Amino acid sequence: xxxxxxxxxxxxxxSALAVCTSGSALAAGAIxxxxxxxxxGGAAIYGQAARNGAQxxxxxxxxxxxxQFELNYQDDEHDAEKAVNAYNNLKDxxxxxxxxxxxxxxxxxxxxxxxxxxIFAITPSASAVAxxxxxxxxxxxxxxxxxxxxxxxxxxxDQKLGSKIAVIYxxxxxxxxxxxxxxxxxxxxxxxxxxxxxxxxxxxxxxxSVQLADAKNNGADLIFLPMYYTPASLIFQQAKSIGYTPxxxxxxxMDGILTLEGFDTALAEGVILLTPFNATASDKRxxxxxxxxxxxxxEVPNQFAADGYDCVYAIYEAIKAGNVTPDLLAxxxxxxxVKQFTxxxxxxxxxxxxxxxxxxxxxxxxxxxxxxxxxYVGID
Amino acid sequence: MLAALLRFNFxxxxxxxxxxxxISGVSxxxxxxxxxxxxxxxxxxxxxxNFAHGDVxxxxxxxxxxxxxxxxxxxxxxxxxxxxxxxxxxxFIERLAYKPLRSAPSLAVLITAIGMSYFxxxxxxxxxxxxxxxxxxxxxxxxxxxxxxxxSISYNVIVTVLACIIIMSVxxxxxxxTKMGKAMRACSEDKDAAQLMGINxxxxxSMTFAIGSALAAVAGxxxCSVYPTLMPTTGSMPGIKAFTxxxxxxxxxxxxxxxxxxxxxxxxxxxxxxxxTQLSDAIVFLVLIIVLLVKPAGLLGKQVQEKV
Numbered sequence: 058x059x060x061x062x063x064x065x066x067x068x069x070x071x072s073a074l075a076v077c078t079s080g081s082a083l084a085a086g087a088i089x090x091x092x093x094x095x096x097x098g099g100a101a102i103y104g105q106a107a108r109n110g111a112q113x114x115x116x117x118x119x120x121x122x123x124x125q126f127e128l129n130y131q132d133d134e135h136d137a138e139k140a141v142n143a144y145n146n147l148k149d150x151x152x153x154x155x156x157x158x159x160x161x162x163x164x165x166x167x168x169x170x171x172x173x174x175x176i177f178a179i180t181p182s183a184s185a186v187a188x189x190x191x192x193x194x195x196x197x198x199x200x201x202x203x204x205x206x207x208x209x210x211x212x213x214x215d216q217k218l219g220s221k222i223a224v225i226y227x228x229x230x231x232x233x234x235x236x237x238x239x240x241x242x243x244x245x246x247x248x249x250x251x252x253x254x255x256x257x258x259x260x261x262x263x264x265x266s267v268q269l270a271d272a273k274n275n276g277a278d279l280i281f282l283p284m285y286y287t288p289a290s291l292i293f294q295q296a297k298s299i300g301y302t303p304x305x306x307x308x309x310x311m312d313g314i315l316t317l318e319g320f321d322t323a324l325a326e327g328v329i330l331l332t333p334f335n336a337t338a339s340d341k342r343x344x345x346x347x348x349x350x351x352x353x354x355x356e357v358p359n360q361f362a363a364d365g366y367d368c369v370y371a372i373y374e375a376i377k378a379g380n381v382t383p384d385l386l387a388x389x390x391x392x393x394x395v396k397q398f399t400x401x402x403x404x405x406x407x408x409x410x411x412x413x414x415x416x417x418x419x420x421x422x423x424x425x426x427x428x429x430x431x432x433y434v435g436i437d
Numbered sequence: 438m439l440a441a442l443l444r445f446n447f448x449x450x451x452x453x454x455x456x457x458x459x460i461s462g463v464s465x466x467x468x469x470x471x472x473x474x475x476x477x478x479x480x481x482x483x484x485x486x487n488f489a490h491g492d493v494x495x496x497x498x499x500x501x502x503x504x505x506x507x508x509x510x511x512x513x514x515x516x517x518x519x520x521x522x523x524x525x526x527x528x529f530i531e532r533l534a535y536k537p538l539r540s541a542p543s544l545a546v547l548i549t550a551i552g553m554s555y556f557x558x559x560x561x562x563x564x565x566x567x568x569x570x571x572x573x574x575x576x577x578x579x580x581x582x583x584x585x586x587x588x589s590i591s592y593n594v595i596v597t598v599l600a601c602i603i604i605m606s607v608x609x610x611x612x613x614x615t616k617m618g619k620a621m622r623a624c625s626e627d628k629d630a631a632q633l634m635g636i637n638x639x640x641x642x643s644m645t646f647a648i649g650s651a652l653a654a655v656a657g658x659x660x661c662s663v664y665p666t667l668m669p670t671t672g673s674m675p676g677i678k679a680f681t682x683x684x685x686x687x688x689x690x691x692x693x694x695x696x697x698x699x700x701x702x703x704x705x706x707x708x709x710x711x712x713x714t715q716l717s718d719a720i721v722f723l724v725l726i727i728v729l730l731v732k733p734a735g736l737l738g739k740q741v742q743e744k745v
Contacts, residue, residue: 097567099669101562102566102567228715255714256715257714260674260678260718261718263465263664264464266461267706267709267710267714270457270710288666290569291664291665291666294665298578298591299589318506318570319506319572319573
């Protein structure tokens, strides 16, 4: 009997302590921000970068005093089903504001949940149109794919970079094929001649000899590469080995190629890309962010890290302007943030004077960069 | 006259592009073949599908990469180091994960192998991060040129094809002529009978894994020399394609792995070049299905009657 009483007492102390700890978390008043991204698996580089970038922003904001944030990133392995499970975990944890998903395929799935649950979301980098389409509380920090595709075609035509264009894209990836579709439409509109279109998939992204031979035989002088930099690095190498030297034009996924360990940057000499973020820029915010990222993770941050960082700051500014307090429920915060995002103008690492339309897509200027002597140089 | 000349040039161009696609196909195929040799070797003897084979390849490539680029070791010692590391890893995996399941149903071993594959991938990610690395070829990036440079064969391809043929010949000789090889074949025919004849079945199977893993290291180094992106997931897709190649050629048959791998690579490249880049994978697997319908044991596989 004595023992039972002792255990009961112990249990009561324990529960009292538990109340205390959860009580103190509430008293600190942190707003809970959750996000999903591929932290493991083949796409882990993107998820980890976005998480690390967002964490740096959260640490900076918390150090200022005032509004406090608590960040929770869950792994989705770049898989739609796992992303929804991760999202549900975050909901159980009490997520009040969401960073959506890092990549497009999971992003399409979680944004539906965000919309039904009325939890505000801004994704760092899930650029597919389907992520924001028909959902008035889901926003993007990155360019939507159509904007990248049509901006690229316009840019190539305006700057007279090439007259016969070849495109190689990854047809099992919504990011790559989405950009290609709008590139093709815009090219048709402005009479930019596409002479060769070839594809590859996740399962066949090692050998590009056929695609390059097709571009070469059709006399293409510029190859448009709407893809991430890993397959692109193979394309540069294989083109060189067959003695083919066209110009290359990439999109934001090309960012990161110069920090690829062991990559011969001479292969990427002259590659042009439209990207919102330049890690070698000399402005104070970028240099401070790059320095912090390097100290914490030993690498130069890519565009995904900058997108993650910007997302947290955009939320921070909207929360300050809308007087959001941590005790509000997610749907109430959602209404305030939607109103703020559609009316505010935001300066971040990935662009100045960004604004958002009611469709959730961001308006900002893409920066044209060219790789010279192993570094990005702005064109405009 | 002029028309005839133009026609000749046109046909010459077609012929040349056919040849260059054929070379790409053989190059891709020889990579599949060299991985398939390891798969088929382990399956042929131990009668288990070692799905972690692709990931042992990845580890081998990482070891060689770090030896060359971080510690500035010369090429040959680096490759030998990779072979040693993979052999040790293969024996360790076998001891840890497969040996306790020797008498378990083959399905349990298969699932363990898949688990081991994920374990290796995720450990590699923890150790070496998911950031891709660019492997510099151990052979050098030059190529032999024919027809005024209109056709070129890279040193990588030549070395891979040669390595494939040498490994296949040595394995065929080893399993056919040596005492250890005979013990291996005995184990593959009937484990219990082999044991009764005084063969140490456990040691023989461990030996098979050691050889399979050593081959994986060579395959990893060559894979990354030809296609230089190195990531924790580098081995998994070529591993699955190579497994397909092994089945195509007749799993368990050593010359079958070489034939299956080469054919798979050539079919894949030709399907891409002459039919559609979009449909190439579908065509490859369609051919596989047709071959297996006609010859269920694969091209060179033995049709073994199940005794009841």
